[in-house]
Amino acid sequence: MTNALNRRGFLAAGAASAGALAAGSAKAANPFEPKEWGQFLGAGVDDEPYGTPSEYEAHVIRRNVPWLTADSVSSINFTPLADLEGFITPNGLHFERHHGGRAIVDPAEHRLMIHGLVDKPLVFSLDDLKRLPSISRFYFIECAANGGMEWRGAQLNGCQFTHGMVSCVQYTGVKLSTLMEMVGAKPNGKWVLAEGADAAGMNRSIPMEKIMDDCMIAWAQNGEALRPGQGYPMRLVVPGFEGNMWVKWIRRLEIGDMPWFAREETSKYTDLLEDGRARMFTWVQDCNSVITRPSPEKPWLDRKGFHMISGLAWSGRGSVKGVDISLDGGNNWIPADLEGPVMPKCLTRFNLPFDWQGQEMLIQSRAYDDTGYVQPTFAQNRAVRGVNSIYHNNSVHTWHIKPDGRVENVQLV
């Protein structure tokens, strides 16, 4: 704790290294030496109608884990959290989870049908939906299996793989309460089946109470159309609930009086407990967090001195209220700074200035939300869930900082 700094600590702690910068940098690259890009004209404004990242950022990509599933058409790619700043996930780096491959849907041929226990079943085209009152909201989406591989111990060395099944964008679409009003959902319509138009025909049962609270049919992410991997031309948005329920390429909503007990809410997306029973309908993505810098991808090899410890926190129940950082494996905790705007069911970045002098550390982040819920330890989660879980791992995560600055994924027992 003596090494945690106040916000202005970089001046004292960093003065020496800042002084060294001039000399060190001059050796590496002479700022007075003409550079190629300063001597020759670059490309015109007409050569890239849709912009792309710099060639020097080719390493900032979504990655997958080939052994995780039997086939890449029913698998996941992960957001490179360690390379991201702020709380928005750029669309090109949004994680993807498909059950039948990334569907390429023609919006002119696509329809959303709403039927079942309604006064008037309706079929909507994308243009029909866009004509209705729309809203824009920032929400995170997290796969229920995020961190799932870690239930068996520290498996993967990098926050892209331990926590990269979470992304956060501004969604635009129509509230489902608006659509339910238009079709006249009947009072005994307590459940809604959401079904996708992809080859998997993904379907999930969602309680009407949630549908009416804050669900949306979205057609845009971060201002532009949804990407194919996120359900173009329309997807269900179920704020705070597991990503599997956010049905992509959505084509059908059926209103009924009980759940459908679909494959993805019985054989999958349930939590197998120690005694062989399974928890079903465990929808909420509880409060969670991860330190993205330092991390296995962002070691502190380069130098001692001032660093920012930085990461992301979120809660499916509301807003992140605070994040505490431990440098000693959970014995002592220091409050981090939250970066605003802090919004409900949205990623929130936290930062802690720190002066690192080569000490070995076990660093952790522990978030809590505005309901009072505090992110649990692995031991606390296992006490309830046993050792058979795949989903809903929101345990406090530990990075081991080595004296040389390397970072390893470890688990404290």
Added chain:
Amino acid sequence: MTNALNRRGFLAAGAASAGALAAGSAKAANPFEPKEWGQFLGAGVDDEPYGTPSEYEAHVIRRNVPWLTADSVSSINFTPLADLEGFITPNGLHFERHHGGRAIVDPAEHRLMIHGLVDKPLVFSLDDLKRLPSISRFYFIECAANGGMEWRGAQLNGCQFTHGMVSCVQYTGVKLSTLMEMVGAKPNGKWVLAEGADAAGMNRSIPMEKIMDDCMIAWAQNGEALRPGQGYPMRLVVPGFEGNMWVKWIRRLEIGDMPWFAREETSKYTDLLEDGRARMFTWVQDCNSVITRPSPEKPWLDRKGFHMISGLAWSGRGSVKGVDISLDGGNNWIPADLEGPVMPKCLTRFNLPFDWQGQEMLIQSRAYDDTGYVQPTFAQNRAVRGVNSIYHNNSVHTWHIKPDGRVENVQLV
């Protein structure tokens, strides 16, 4: 005004067309007919490490105006505002203005030097900057020439061209006040020259007061690295001030005791008045707004009935406080709804539900900010500025809605 609806007006006004949807849609596309994307598996998660838009969105691109400048390496491309939702500009659609082409800079070779009236000149690499305390903030950036072609009357038929030199992202970087503290700027250092590393060597003088207030050196936009067209690996962020001052590929900050009177603040980026004198250092992008739907790109050809009038407002002096809509060329005004979060020096979306029955209209938006400033008319702006202006046109804009739903750019005198 009798046709403006409350938020729930779509039920009354849209009931007939919603009822018609089922029949109309069934004719166009049978939702029960199997679709190709529901019959065959899509692509796996490993085939697109960096995601791209749907092929059906190929029309949503930045465009340029070939006759606007002598060469495309010193020109601009425009953000397609009519196709955007919410307030974030996705990175691929961020407008670009280059003076020597889009520079491709190697971050390993790039440096930022800060010198002049300082105690200790310093040179920073990108990694050096990333080690310092950083912040993330949403800001719009607008070219001083946005709307400039309209000074001579209604020139271009589309909000992409009348207003598309504005974009809005979440920037991440270090505050310039932090860097100024590190170099020890001297008390007589009242001005800062910012210089780019591109072939144009773009440079501008910025008052130290602004530098210390809220300027940043940014390395990220919407979570990922800056795009080359926005100054990769680092750019100056000058919130609320004209985009030309947000020097891209920034390589040098020199602290001095007076402005440099650079080319871009004397022969360009000044406002030539009626009497031949020029206004200099007119930095602030004053309160402005545009209706993006309907617009020439988004006509109301498809049907009468419920529509959302939607657009964007912004102010370089603070937060948008409100936006009023006129349907009759400025005689009567109706307050629009603002979509939150409303943040200072950030785009803000406004919406107004409306029942259109084929009437001809002259629609306008008029924004005002939290300083009390109200967006002026063309007549008011011309009374002060004369007829020679190119820059800083924030006049109330008019779209002419024809009885058939087509939209034309017009100017009321």
